Amino acid sequence: MQSRMHPKYYLSQEIFDREQAKIFRKVWLFAGLASLVSENNSYLTRKIAGVPVVIQNFKGELKAFENICLHRSAPLQQGFCGRRALVCPYHAWSYDSSGAVRQIPDCDALYRFNDGERQSLKLREFALQQVGSLLFINLSSDPMPLETQFSDKFIKLLEDSSKQYDTEVMFTTWHASFNWKLVYENLRDLNHVRYIHPKSLGQALKFQKHASDIFIDEAAGPLTDLSPAGLRTEMRRFSQAGAEDAEYAQARHYAWMDMVEPWRGTDGYYNWLAYPNLHIASGTGGYSFSIENHVPVSPGKTDVEIYYFTAKKKQPYATSHQVLLSHMHYSKKVVGEDIAILEAVQSALHPDAPMPSQGAYETQNRLVERWYTTLMETGHEI
Template sequence: MQSNMPAQAYIDEAWFGRERDLLFKPLWQFIGLKVMLDKNNAFIKRTLFGIPVVVQNFHGELRAFENICPHRQNPIQVQPHGVRPLFCSYHGWSFDSEGGTRIPHEDALFRFAPEERACIRLRRFALEVVGNLVFVNLSADPLPIKRQFGAAMLASLAASSAAFDGEVIMTTYDGRFNWKLAYENLRDEHHPRYLHARTLYQEVRFEASIDECGVEALRRQREQGIGDRERALALLRSFSGGGRDAPMQAAPNERWHSNVERYRDQDWYYNWLVFPNLHIASADGGHSFIVEHHVPVGPGRTEFMVYFVTAKKKRPYSASAAVLHAHMMGADKVLREDIDVMEQIQQTLYEGARPAHLGDYEFVNAGIEHWYLNLMEGSFAL
């Protein structure tokens, strides 16, 4: 089947701006791991589609705010994560859990009128915690998170991420590719046979197949259109899912495995795809996890943030940091194989380039594409 996705969807700045407004601002977005926010004043700072966001722990309660001081627009938290009060180092303004402001020397130096003073507070964003995953919503009227992901998916994410240990290592890649290439790649089970032939495919034999029911559902979707918003949301929920994916070639057997509480007890590759831009996997049967967050920066640039955790420790052990580092280095080989091919694809795209030809096994990607184009064309709004 021929794709209807134009090259402009991957390379055009104006198109990217419409994505921000029509897709990402209305939807719940992953922003970080709860285990990194376990102390009072712990914070994580991210930029989501150009909007600086900080999630801060106030005595056990997490709040999300715009990370801009209302005085001179200085960022309040500067580091990606840490433990520090919500305090602007430029002029000493500080902020409470409601976004309210304490201003040193307010009467002597600022003399704000009462009506202006009442407006001086941080912009707050909606926040939801699902297991160990923290999501924010940039909309003034957020969609209920269950309507985006569905109850079953939220329960699966909560159960799997609850297995995460508190020790985390993370790294960031500056990907020169459009974010949509990442979700298309993740939902393509045929490419590991070739792209990862000497790495991941040696451990997990992914097998692509054609689901005739899925192909028929796609045909009806294309013929009948998306319809109303409720139908669009039902389709959106179908784009996220996960759990057991493919059996491992051999049972996992590392010395450190006895030190952690394994997630389940099956020798499978676990895989959770969270639309639009989050991926969680366990390549060793639930002993450790990788969390990949693809943050769109521009039409041809994606900040690729990757977290590595083991399952919860039964007891502290001296090699835990080395285990995480080895996990990161092993995953780096596979990640760079994916990044390289996505950057190559990005470089070939130009306005007027012919669209792709998809196989029937790619019906999931084709269905997301059809939904996405209807959204971008204004057929429905989230």
Template sequence: MNSNIPAFHYFDNEIFSQESDKLFKRIWHFAGFKSDFLNDNDFVTLKIANTPIVVQNVRGNVKSFLNVCSHRFSIIQQDKSGNRPMVCPYHGWAYDKDGIPSGIPKKPLFKKFTKDELCEMKLKEFKVSFCGDLCFVSLIDDVEPLQDFLGVFYEELETMSLSLGNRIDVNSMEIEANWKVIVENTLESYHVGLIHSETLAKLEPSGLDFCFDKSNSSWTSNLNIAKDKGGYKKIDKYFSPREYDIEGYKHILVFPNLLVSSTHGVSFNYSLVEPINPDVTKFTSYVFTAATDSIPTPIIIKAFEESLINFNRQVFEEDKAVCQLVQQGAKHTHLSGKLSDEEERVHHFQKTYLGYLNNES
């Protein structure tokens, strides 16, 4: 198969701008987990298509607003996450559950605002939807329902998310590569033998058990680690019974930039790939173990968690290095590249991506 995306798509500024307008502004974007919004005023901030967004628990409801004060345009919530009311740190303007200014310091010094005028200063609100414990935000009102967007993977993603226990690691890094290079790297195992020879390759993932539905895709693979044998048997037993229990490895792409994987339903990884500019991407990995009622945590499980963290971090460092080399090389070729059967998910991702850029999706 020929690669669908020409090399200049990985570094061209005009293409990057089109991706913001034609892709990221038109879809559901992963924003966090329900555990990020347990308490009143819990919030996370992010950028979608370079638009600053805050997602916040406001009196028990998770809402999303433009993170820009209506008064003098300061960013309101300035940390990546936290717990504080929606109060601008510049002049102290406060906002209610609907994003309408509800507290204005030295209010008599302003003209008397009518109710309609206050409503006109309402923070722009965005749609929020959940799949289990996964929170998604869309910048447009007429986006398709989240369940339709996730398609055949909705129920599995829901079950996986409701099976999450301890969040044992959050690993965030900047990678000097285009976001598509990073996504495509995760969609194929062709590189595993060379790039991950001392890590992932030792698990011997293999096969072409792919599933495609609309924009999304998955890969299921056996591993050489059996759940009920050797040292893994105690780990499997500790996390049993569990809602999400599979043999081997499952990897799902939620188009275009959320990567969800699980090994045996015991461990889970959620990786978000966020474009910064054509040559730099923010990569954030969240690692969980499955929920369990077993207490206390035995030494073998603590050791398993530590090894899982170290394993994931090493794999992602290996991927970071090779993705940066790809980014460098893409600027010096006119070729489009070739894809093997093992890279069919890359082909599907590229085809879907071009559909958005060509206004076909």
């Protein structure tokens, strides 16, 4: 079976811009952890589909605004996260929880805005939704319900598991040189583990190898419902959660595991794939978690944001930082192996490169390709 993914989908700036408009500025995207904005005046800054965003805590209420002052376009908040009031550092314009200008120093003497002009000064607000400990944002002026993008079962698993996240978090960003779609194609292809991760993930876990006949015929045909509702329903299929069919080759119990309350607490490799760019995993059966957020930067650039944390501590313990650091190093090793092969794939692509040939086990990727190419090559919208 031949892939639908022409090399242009990984190389073209015009198609990248189309993706940003038709996917990333329409769907719900992971925006961060609620534990990082749990106090009054705490904030997170993000760039979502090229738009700078600030998530700010106003006395317990979380709001998301465009992170651009209405005076001279300076960022209102800087750095990944912090704690300060929503005040522009350039000329000290301050904003309230509705996004309206609260105070402009020397307004009458220097700016001379009339009442109408001042009342019109309001930051662009974005829809924000909390699922357990996870924050999702939608840039659309008419956002679809979260339940349209993700199934009730998927949302419930996200909510249930993320409530068990500890608040001590380690974070890093990897600036990678590949198209964002390659990483999700890779995550849906567990056959790569034994070849790319033979001395890391492949030693700890043995994924069962099989090709399913389910959806093979369907994936070979065209989409039949091209309405926005039909395209949204199809997209919902791409977000999945559950325990992977895998065996632990080196199941071990570490001392730190006795210090936390695991989610479910059974041997298993739990995997959450939230389309289009979020991956959450627990390779320890719910004792610890990693989050990968894949942020498209350009056709050949993707920021891979990695969060690592354990399940909630029963009580503070002295070595918790070292536990996170050691696990982050391991996570970076595995992710680094993926990044190396994906950067190699990206570097080999050119407009006349051969179309990939796919096996029967790659049905999920074929379903995503069918939806994606239909959306990119037609005037239809989700």
